[in-house]
Amino acid sequence: MATTRPFSYNPLQSTITGTTNLGTICIGVSDLDYATSPGGLTWWMGPDEDNSYVVCKEVTAQNFPTPLGNIGNVQFWRSTNTDLAFKDLVSIISGTTQASASAASDWLLLNGYWTNYDAQAFINAASITNTTQKTAIDTLVNGLKADSIWTKMKAIYPFVGGTASTHKFNLKDPRDLIAAYRLTFSGGWTHNSNGITGNGTNSFAESYYFPITINTIGAYNRTAATNQTLLGATFTGVDNDGFQTNPIGLVLRGNSVSPGYIGTTFSAGIPAPAAITVSRTAADGATAIKVYRNGTQNSTGNNSEWQLLVTNGAYVPSMIIGARRQDDYDYDGFVIASNYYDYTTANIAFSFMGDTALTATEVTNLNTRIQAFQTTLNRQV
Amino acid sequence: MIEVGILTEEQKDLLAGQEFMVDVFFNPVQDINDNWFISVEEMDQCVNENFMWVKDLELIDYEPKLFIDTE
Numbered sequence: 085m086a087t088t089r090p091f092s093y094n095p096l097q098s099t100i101t102g103t104t105n106l107g108t109i110c111i112g113v114s115d116l117d118y119a120t121s122p123g124g125l126t127w128w129m130g131p132d133e134d135n136s137y138v139v140c141k142e143v144t145a146q147n148f149p150t151p152l153g154n155i156g157n158v159q160f161w162r163s164t165n166t167d168l169a170f171k172d173l174v175s176i177i178s179g180t181t182q183a184s185a186s187a188a189s190d191w192l193l194l195n196g197y198w199t200n201y202d203a204q205a206f207i208n209a210a211s212i213t214n215t216t217q218k219t220a221i222d223t224l225v226n227g228l229k230a231d232s233i234w235t236k237m238k239a240i241y242p243f244v245g246g247t248a249s250t251h252k253f254n255l256k257d258p259r260d261l262i263a264a265y266r267l268t269f270s271g272g273w274t275h276n277s278n279g280i281t282g283n284g285t286n287s288f289a290e291s292y293y294f295p296i297t298i299n300t301i302g303a304y305n306r307t308a309a310t311n312q313t314l315l316g317a318t319f320t321g322v323d324n325d326g327f328q329t330n331p332i333g334l335v336l337r338g339n340s341v342s343p344g345y346i347g348t349t350f351s352a353g354i355p356a357p358a359a360i361t362v363s364r365t366a367a368d369g370a371t372a373i374k375v376y377r378n379g380t381q382n383s384t385g386n387n388s389e390w391q392l393l394v395t396n397g398a399y400v401p402s403m404i405i406g407a408r409r410q411d412d413y414d415y416d417g418f419v420i421a422s423n424y425y426d427y428t429t430a431n432i433a434f435s436f437m438g439d440t441a442l443t444a445t446e447v448t449n450l451n452t453r454i455q456a457f458q459t460t461l462n463r464q465v
Numbered sequence: 466m467i468e469v470g471i472l473t474e475e476q477k478d479l480l481a482g483q484e485f486m487v488d489v490f491f492n493p494v495q496d497i498n499d500n501w502f503i504s505v506e507e508m509d510q511c512v513n514e515n516f517m518w519v520k521d522l523e524l525i526d527y528e529p530k531l532f533i534d535t536e
Binding site for chain 1: 467469486487488489490491492493494502503504505506507510527529
């Protein structure tokens with residue numbers, strides 16, 4: 085049975101129940117009777133998406149050729165579901181050579197096109213076959229794009245599929261490569277339909293994403309994390325007098341008290357359930373770091389030490405999930421110790437890292453998308 | 466009390482960086498007494514035929530290594 089969905093041109097970007105807007109492209113996401121013109125729009129079914137990547141663009145003149153005459157308000161393209169075929173298709177659409185499938189998808193979004201590529205590429209990579217999970221991923225991707233959050237993220241780990249082999253993939257770039265920030269799990273994790281759960285003794289997941297450019301991190305933890313780290317990376321050096329400097333880095337950690345750490349808010353531990361988002365919205369200053377819980381700002385933090393780190397262009401160990409990795413350096417810049425601290429026992433059902441700060445509105449919208457994603461998967465708490 | 470499986474130095478070297486199931490790697494670490502250990506989850510979940518001996522490791526109580534948090 086073919087997999088299709090309806091599209092329309094929604095010039096006023098009006099909100100229509102059961103649909104999602106991407107600019108002026110309106111995408112049907114519910115079983116509405118589209119023949120009755122929901123929202124007063126004329127709807128057109130898209131191509132079969134089984135084993136295909138599909139692209140859609142509105143036709144503002146509403147004169148695209150159709151079997152019913154030159155009345156179409158959307159246009160479709162389709163390729164087979166390989167990165168090469170998709171890249172080539174977008175190269176033709178854009179009239180420019182696309183360097184990669186991921187770059188092609190970025191071009192489409194930037195230029196107001198819709199595509200199923202990102203959700204489908206992840207679903208294919210992770211071998212997701214469950215219809216509910218596929219729908220949840222597709223809805224999440226469309227929502228993050230509609231909210232202009234998608235391009236601000238470098239890594240999104242939805243932890244869907246129930247195994248390490250499905251949980252390892254980055255929704256933003258689901259290639260099975262370190263360069264794609266694919267996770268490598270070490271130690272005693274528990275993987276199931278609720279996501280990943282640490283053992284508190286030696287479990288962590290390496291992201292290979294170096295936080296020097298990270299401006300947003302976050303996680304959805306279904307259980308509390310006290311004296312534990314959900315994700316983080318820090319380093320210490322040695323000052324000119326031979327004393328170890330305070331750790332500097334980026335950590336989402338319960339009970340953290342250092343101004344150099346981002347997770348300074350939760351002095352009693354990170355509660356659950358919580359979708360925690362930390363974002364740096366200014367270059368420096370006492371309120372540069374904003375910490376949100378479930379979409380509402382919880383506190384601010386000082387960014388001076390983090391800014392110092394960036395200014396110095398220091399090497400920082402890559403971000404890990406489920407613990408905090410800290411590399412210690414001597415004053416010649418050599419690593420003298422690499423340690424892992426604060427292993428978590430929390431059940432983590434979502435995590436993300438981005439190189440661009442989010443506004444308060446974007447954090448609220450992100451929280452809404454994360455909560456809806458968890459609800460669809462029947463694991464929202 | 467959390468229990469962990471104690472390793473010899475040689476066993477630690479054999480396990481470090483090795484997969485015990487698809488896409489999950491052993492992570493031997495040291496406890497407060499500098500004993501190398503792996504978790505019971507790694508022992509239970511191991512399906513790598515080269516390392517099935519981990520299921521017979523002696524269990525000890527987990528005593529985490531303390532560190533001076535310089536925050």
